[in-house]
Amino acid sequence: MAQAMTLISSQTLGAGAATVTFNSIPNTYRDLRLVMVWSVGTLTNSNFYVQLNGDTTLGNYPMVEMVGNVTTSTSSANNTTQGLLIQYFNTAYANDVKISTMDLMDYAQTDKHKVALTTGNSAGTVVGARAALWSNTAAVTSLAITCQASTYAAGSTFYLYGISG
Secondary structure, three states, X not given: OOOEEEEEEEXXXXXXXXXXXXXXXXXXXXXXXXXXXXXEOOOOOEEEEEEEOOOOOOXXXXXXXXXXXXXXXXXXXXXXXXXXEEEEEOHHHXXXXXXXXXXXXXXXXXXXXXXXXXEEEEOOOEEEXXXXXXXXXXXXXXXXXXXXXXXXXXXXXXXXXXXXX
């Protein structure tokens, strides 16, 4: 069967916000895809997380990541984040428009932990990719896209898609 991607919901910020939330996510799709086109409103180094079902428990989101910029590259493993890490923001890239994605597989299944793949870039200067796990078997019904120490700027747009097939 061919895969189909259906827009579930979108939000464009009229004013800056620290968190964008999608609630009441239907369980009728196989996977979810979050696409973010954003910039920051507050110039503070920050991490940007997706918290599932309001879970902020440290250690529930282990991940591995690869990050590179114009001069360096790193890789690491981490089990202390407060959500699925989408991107780290450094104030050196304050005026950049960022494009970030998250693919969340089998989000409605209740017999397995949830796996996510995230990517993010900053106007071609920084790129990151992460594989992460939500250590919980509950079906995902809400996503909170949260800035740890910054805000999303007005005009930032967030799209949530369901993938069937």
